[in-house]
Amino acid sequence: MEFFERFAVPHPSPMIYASMVAIGLVVIGIVFGITYFKKWGYLWREWFTTVDHKKIGIMYLISALLMLFRGGADAILMRLQLSSPDMEILDAQHYNEIFTTHGVVMIIFMAMPFIFAFMNLVVPLQIGARDVAFPRLNALSFWLFFAGAMLFNISFVVGGSPDAGWTSYFPLAGNDFSTSVGTNYYMIAIQISGIGSLMTGINMITTILKMRAPGMTLMKMPMFTWSAFIANVIIVFAFPVLTIALLMGTTDRLFATNFFTTTNGGMDMLWANFFWVWGHPEVYILILPAFGLYSEIISTFSSRNLYGYKSMVGSMVLISLLSFLVWTHHFFTMGQGALTNSIFSVTTMAIAVPTGVKIFNWLFTMYKGKIRFTVPMLYSIGFIPLFTVGGVTGVMLAMSAADYQFHNTMFLVAHFHNTIIPGVVFAMLAGLTYYWPKFFGFMLNEKIGKWSFWLLSVGFVLAFFPMYITGLDGQARRMYTYSEATGFGPLNLMSFFGAALMAIAFVTIVYNILYSIKNSPRNIGNDPWDARSLEWATHTPVPEYNFARLPQVASSEAYWDAKKNGHKLFTGELKDIHMPNNSGVPFIMGIIFFVAGFSFIFALWVPAVIALIGIFACMALRSFELDHGRHIHVKEIKEIESQYEGGAK
Amino acid sequence: MKLKWALLVSLTTLTAILAGCEPLMVLDPKGPMAARQASDIMLLIVLMSFIVIAVLVILAIVLFKYRASKMPEDYEPPHIEGNIWVEVICIGVPIIIVAFLSFVSIKSNYIVESAPTGYEEEPLVIYASSSDWKWHFSYPEQGIETVNYLYIPTNRPLEFKLYSYGPITSFWIPQLGGQKYAMADMVTTLHLAADEPGEMMGRNANFSGKGFTENTFNVTAMSQKDFDEWVEDVYKTADPITEEEFNKLLEPGHLGQMTFTGTHLDFSPAPEHNHGSDGDETEAEHDEHSSHDETNEESDHSGH
Numbered sequence: 018m019e020f021f022e023r024f025a026v027p028h029p030s031p032m033i034y035a036s037m038v039a040i041g042l043v044v045i046g047i048v049f050g051i052t053y054f055k056k057w058g059y060l061w062r063e064w065f066t067t068v069d070h071k072k073i074g075i076m077y078l079i080s081a082l083l084m085l086f087r088g089g090a091d092a093i094l095m096r097l098q099l100s101s102p103d104m105e106i107l108d109a110q111h112y113n114e115i116f117t118t119h120g121v122v123m124i125i126f127m128a129m130p131f132i133f134a135f136m137n138l139v140v141p142l143q144i145g146a147r148d149v150a151f152p153r154l155n156a157l158s159f160w161l162f163f164a165g166a167m168l169f170n171i172s173f174v175v176g177g178s179p180d181a182g183w184t185s186y187f188p189l190a191g192n193d194f195s196t197s198v199g200t201n202y203y204m205i206a207i208q209i210s211g212i213g214s215l216m217t218g219i220n221m222i223t224t225i226l227k228m229r230a231p232g233m234t235l236m237k238m239p240m241f242t243w244s245a246f247i248a249n250v251i252i253v254f255a256f257p258v259l260t261i262a263l264l265m266g267t268t269d270r271l272f273a274t275n276f277f278t279t280t281n282g283g284m285d286m287l288w289a290n291f292f293w294v295w296g297h298p299e300v301y302i303l304i305l306p307a308f309g310l311y312s313e314i315i316s317t318f319s320s321r322n323l324y325g326y327k328s329m330v331g332s333m334v335l336i337s338l339l340s341f342l343v344w345t346h347h348f349f350t351m352g353q354g355a356l357t358n359s360i361f362s363v364t365t366m367a368i369a370v371p372t373g374v375k376i377f378n379w380l381f382t383m384y385k386g387k388i389r390f391t392v393p394m395l396y397s398i399g400f401i402p403l404f405t406v407g408g409v410t411g412v413m414l415a416m417s418a419a420d421y422q423f424h425n426t427m428f429l430v431a432h433f434h435n436t437i438i439p440g441v442v443f444a445m446l447a448g449l450t451y452y453w454p455k456f457f458g459f460m461l462n463e464k465i466g467k468w469s470f471w472l473l474s475v476g477f478v479l480a481f482f483p484m485y486i487t488g489l490d491g492q493a494r495r496m497y498t499y500s501e502a503t504g505f506g507p508l509n510l511m512s513f514f515g516a517a518l519m520a521i522a523f524v525t526i527v528y529n530i531l532y533s534i535k536n537s538p539r540n541i542g543n544d545p546w547d548a549r550s551l552e553w554a555t556h557t558p559v560p561e562y563n564f565a566r567l568p569q570v571a572s573s574e575a576y577w578d579a580k581k582n583g584h585k586l587f588t589g590e591l592k593d594i595h596m597p598n599n600s601g602v603p604f605i606m607g608i609i610f611f612v613a614g615f616s617f618i619f620a621l622w623v624p625a626v627i628a629l630i631g632i633f634a635c636m637a638l639r640s641f642e643l644d645h646g647r648h649i650h651v652k653e654i655k656e657i658e659s660q661y662e663g664g665a666k
Numbered sequence: 667m668k669l670k671w672a673l674l675v676s677l678t679t680l681t682a683i684l685a686g687c688e689p690l691m692v693l694d695p696k697g698p699m700a701a702r703q704a705s706d707i708m709l710l711i712v713l714m715s716f717i718v719i720a721v722l723v724i725l726a727i728v729l730f731k732y733r734a735s736k737m738p739e740d741y742e743p744p745h746i747e748g749n750i751w752v753e754v755i756c757i758g759v760p761i762i763i764v765a766f767l768s769f770v771s772i773k774s775n776y777i778v779e780s781a782p783t784g785y786e787e788e789p790l791v792i793y794a795s796s797s798d799w800k801w802h803f804s805y806p807e808q809g810i811e812t813v814n815y816l817y818i819p820t821n822r823p824l825e826f827k828l829y830s831y832g833p834i835t836s837f838w839i840p841q842l843g844g845q846k847y848a849m850a851d852m853v854t855t856l857h858l859a860a861d862e863p864g865e866m867m868g869r870n871a872n873f874s875g876k877g878f879t880e881n882t883f884n885v886t887a888m889s890q891k892d893f894d895e896w897v898e899d900v901y902k903t904a905d906p907i908t909e910e911e912f913n914k915l916l917e918p919g920h921l922g923q924m925t926f927t928g929t930h931l932d933f934s935p936a937p938e939h940n941h942g943s944d945g946d947e948t949e950a951e952h953d954e955h956s957s958h959d960e961t962n963e964e965s966d967h968s969g970h
Contacts, residue, residue, distance in 0.1 A: 421844020
């Protein structure tokens, strides 16, 4: 291919040209705005170089919300294209690119940063720590994620988006059938942010194992911390598989190796196996922290302790083990034969048992409680029946013989959206509303929040329940159009209306944030929800060092004990607090990774080698750097503390 | 409150539509495999509906009974750690359900993975191969080949040998039974049978690129007599397939329906590795390809 041709979008449409212009204008606007308001210095000092887990969490949160809108725009376009028979809004190629990027963006660049946002924001506070174990590594994780996300997102204006589905099965994703650079973007961008995820996994495990407050044994950890811990253990075991699979895929595409080809000894099924050995645990990486958030929220708004703490922990451990034993259920139809399918059918259905235990435990947590219908609680209540529907349809899919009929149909699409949206997205929105006051110092408006919840729930049911039916009627997934004779029209139109309602719901969430920034009262105290765990024991918004004195813990609900049973959380004298220094290196490494990734995607070997040298240079620099951090002295702490006590309380 | 009603209403509509006037394709089986799958699916829908309703009812009761607005101002919810018997029930009931479903699942697996029983005749072997974005059907017994349409006799087991000249595709005739992948480096086997004559939809269900959506074929089931007549007609009217012609057919595109005498298996045989069929069958398949290198064969197997 001619050198410059590689950078051109292979199948341009007016929509893509419009996006190019829009992206260009937004970038110019942002750069101009920051320069005009002289904010570059502020951004560099407070955000680009920060190693503070709270600020990193907020950056994850903002990125996740942005990507939610990118992935959501993809979704709306798809539903619009399918809203009636023989629509011509998108052609096949464009539709293929859109469902591919929708899947990748939503899983890798929306859901993952969303859970990382909450892990970063909440875990150190819940365990009474001042930061994560490796603050600078944490910043690097974020910037690698961000570099990967940006790299992936420029694909549709430079060189073309990947179009082989988010599962990117070979040989379709190989050079023979995917000739543009699109799939290179897939391989490299996910690789870069995946490395970031792996580092977060190591970081969070260390944090949770080594930095808990005095008295907090493992079985006294709040449930969200438990869920984050298990999710990160899964990350550490699952992500290396993805890393290697992507590496093999990359060398197949760039260096003519034959790992996944169908000739010369390659094997296309190997990719499917690798992908799902990572892909299925990935689902639990997303859902377990969501379960953790629901546990916190349901317990808080029922004003009751979490029912069956031990069985909650046990069921999560069991789920994490089983999650590695079910990957074949993603391709029951690959011809493994009855025995293999039976084994994986049984292991898959077995997951319903620990999941069912959790559902019952949440119900029993509300039993004899005092249930307050706040926005986070509404999401949690909506989650229970909707997720149950997603769960039982999962059991249906696990029946491998029946799965021959469900596989690759809209029934499957309905099922996994039915678990991911009420499971993960609802949890993220519940968590967003629940933890917002802790980090921003004001509440989100409850009334608008309730509107968002109802719009989203009704929209969700309208959008996805019809797919169960069209799936059973023979509508395969990933079809860009269908004829009127199929009879899929009315139900797909219903789906479109549902998707539109969901889009409106997300707009109301943004409106709510803007509205609340302007109108919400600022003096809300430390504990606006009457909550139970340690994160609510410190000031709002949280000071840089989290806790002036480290808390003493005697139960899984340390703060509740302090409020109701007279437990003394903070004892002893103030001491100097040791904090890590900011560093620009993670941000710079993010940029270098971006350059390296871009160079690999387009096979530009000179810049690729230079960038790789740059990465190793940064790592070497770090090895030889002497950085003992800094101390916040008692005098300074007293000043900050008195501001909180005198001011907003 | 609204949520529950919304859910209940949508659930009832769902069942109404499911049980409604026009049967859904998957639940309208025309052969024993699809019938087994449809009855499994109906069993699942009923059983799962009970679970969903049970959860909904418990949730509704709990929310109604323990809502804060109903509670006295000074009500302090008790601290309840958990109760061993309650937990045993919460674990036990799902285990019973899962055990029962596992039993059904395993039984069904062996049924759909073996040749349908109760037929007198030997299975009719049809090689179904996909190329971007069409289907080639070879009838070695009859010595004919079609593109994008499939004629099958009723009341005779059908044994489809699936493979692909490109990306992974999935051979699916919903009313005859579930799908199976067709891949480039091996042959997979799908057992089906049709019990009544009629037209059916068949398609590739696995995304395979730009022309995936239109990658469909028509299936016509007919009596053995009509089928034999069709075969004779083909011999009278169709041209023989040549290697040159077949290679042209493989180029990306859709083509229409085409008919040939002879099969491409003569000059472009199916991949030699056989995947997921019964042990003895694999043996037989290997005997046919006796020229195949023995050591290579073994290493192929260890890969699985």
